[in-house]
Amino acid sequence: MMNFWVVGLVLSVLSMASVAQSQPSSGTAVDPIVLLQRVADSAISLNYSGVFVYRNGDIEETSRITRARLNGRDVERIEVIEGSAREIIRSGTEVKCFLPAQNRLVVEQRSTASGLPVLSPAVLDDLQQHYVVRTGGLGRVAGNICQRLILEPRDALRYAHHLWVEPTTGLLLKTGTVNQQGRVLESFTFTQVTFGSQVSRQQLVPSAELQSGNVHRIHSSEVRASDLKWGIENLPPGFRIQKMMVRRLTPPPSSHDVVHIVISDGLAAVSVFIEPEGDSKSNKVDQQSGAMSMYSRQIGEFRALVMGEVPLVTARLIADSIERRR
Numbered sequence: 001m002m003n004f005w006v007v008g009l010v011l012s013v014l015s016m017a018s019v020a021q022s023q024p025s026s027g028t029a030v031d032p033i034v035l036l037q038r039v040a041d042s043a044i045s046l047n048y049s050g051v052f053v054y055r056n057g058d059i060e061e062t063s064r065i066t067r068a069r070l071n072g073r074d075v076e077r078i079e080v081i082e083g084s085a086r087e088i089i090r091s092g093t094e095v096k097c098f099l100p101a102q103n104r105l106v107v108e109q110r111s112t113a114s115g116l117p118v119l120s121p122a123v124l125d126d127l128q129q130h131y132v133v134r135t136g137g138l139g140r141v142a143g144n145i146c147q148r149l150i151l152e153p154r155d156a157l158r159y160a161h162h163l164w165v166e167p168t169t170g171l172l173l174k175t176g177t178v179n180q181q182g183r184v185l186e187s188f189t190f191t192q193v194t195f196g197s198q199v200s201r202q203q204l205v206p207s208a209e210l211q212s213g214n215v216h217r218i219h220s221s222e223v224r225a226s227d228l229k230w231g232i233e234n235l236p237p238g239f240r241i242q243k244m245m246v247r248r249l250t251p252p253p254s255s256h257d258v259v260h261i262v263i264s265d266g267l268a269a270v271s272v273f274i275e276p277e278g279d280s281k282s283n284k285v286d287q288q289s290g291a292m293s294m295y296s297r298q299i300g301e302f303r304a305l306v307m308g309e310v311p312l313v314t315a316r317l318i319a320d321s322i323e324r325r326r
Contacts, residue, residue: 030135030147032133032134032135032149033124033128033133035135035147035149035165036124036127036133036149036151037124038165038170039149039163039165039170039172046067046169046170046171046195046196047067047068047069047195047196047199048066048067048169048171048193048194048195048196048199049064049065049066049067049193049194049199049203050064050065050142050190050191050192050193050194051063051064051065051081051190051191051192051193052065052188052189052190052191053187053188053189053191054186054187054188055186055187055188055290056185056186056289056290056291056292057185057186057289057290057291057292058289058290059083059289059290060083061080061082061083061084062080062081062082062083062191063078063079063080063081063082063083064078064079064081065077065078066199066203066204067199068199068201068204070201070204073091073092074090074091074092075089075090075091075092075204076088076089076090076091077089077090077203077204077206079207084101085099085100085101086098086099086100087100087206087207089204089206093109093110094107094108094109094110095107095108095110096108096206098207102214103214104214104216105214105215105216106216106217106218107215107216107217107218108217108218108219108220108247109217109218109219109220110220124266126238126265126266127151127238127265127266127267129154129238130153130154130155130157130158130237130238130265131151131152131153131154131158131161131267132151132152132154133149133150133151134149134150134152135147135148135149135150136148136149136150136162139164139174141164141166141173141174141189141190142173142189142190142191142192142193143192144166144173144193145166145167146164146165146166146167146173146174147164147165147167148162148163148164148165149162149163149164149165150162150163151163151267155237156180156311156313157236157237157238157310157311157313157314157317158238158265158267158268158310158311158314159177159178159179159185159268159291159309159310159311160177160178160179161175161176161177161178161267162174162175162176162178163175166193169195169196171193171195173189173190173193174187174188174189174190175187175188175189177290177291177309179291179311185290185291186290186291186292186309216249216250217249217250218247218248218249219247219248219250220245220246220247220260221245221246222243222244222245223244223245223246224244225241225244227244228244228246228259228325229324229325230259230261230274230322230323230324230325231322231323231324231325232261232263232272232318232321232322232323233321233323234317234321235263235317235318235321236314236317236318238265238266239263239264239265239270239314239318240263240264240265241261241262241263242262242263242264242269243261243262244259244260244261244262245259245260245261245262246258246259246260247259247260256275256276257275258273258274258275259272259273259274259275260272260273261274263308263318268308268309268310269308269309270306270307270308270309270310270314270315270318271306271307271308272304272305272306272318272319272322273304273305273307274299274302274303274304274305274322275302275303276301276302276303277298277301277302277303282298283297283298284296284297284298284319285297286312286315286316288312291309292307292308292309293306293307293308293309293310293311293312293314293315294306294307294315295307295312295315295316295318295319296319297319297320297322299322299323299324300324302324304319304322306318306319306322
């Protein structure tokens, strides 16, 4: 299950580093909803590379990221250069994650290349029911002047989000996840960045280590709610099921199906993993690390784990709403 989480965490960072096509100059009034839509629609136009620092609780990691569209396919490479060593390559529907400390290569083949759906006008309308969306002042990140975008929650079920967007390219250069007390729980900040044609294909070539190691494969397939024996009723207000998948990790003895359900309010993403684990002595277990909440509960011979960048109360509400259908 933690292998799924390693890949999911990195992909969430990739989604935060999305890009837009254009942005009004600093002298023009900015519509925050239009800006948010541009950021959401971004990952289709800009090649870029850079170094960013990710902080979550006591964890701090520095990584190098490169993204480009090659022959009609999106290719992304992340190499953690300070912190727990990892290297991740996403090419179309395939994701490779190398964990050198374990000499393990996790390869996931997805049914589609897309992550969460982009923010449609309908989703943006719903989003505004649960967040106050406004622009802030200008700021400087990695030597670039950025427009600040602030999303403040209307309840205690979600965090505030501060986003800094580079005005010429629309690249998101900095984010901050903030709790009700104003404390930054998680941040993502570029320290240097290069745009467009200056990105070389050589930067996307995986290291030799990514081709070796003990290979574990994750086979993912999207399913409909009617295909699952699991349901989630009474979700917290604003949260909806975005995607349902069944994943299998091989080789044996780990070859069993894991249900993965992605839930979002249009901004915060939560993953639900359900897998057989036998009868556990501990029924419910919770943990908070920075912005990340993890809550698990035993349901018969299955263990359900909920994790996402939401307050612990939200993770609990989701976990306690999971039920097995007859």
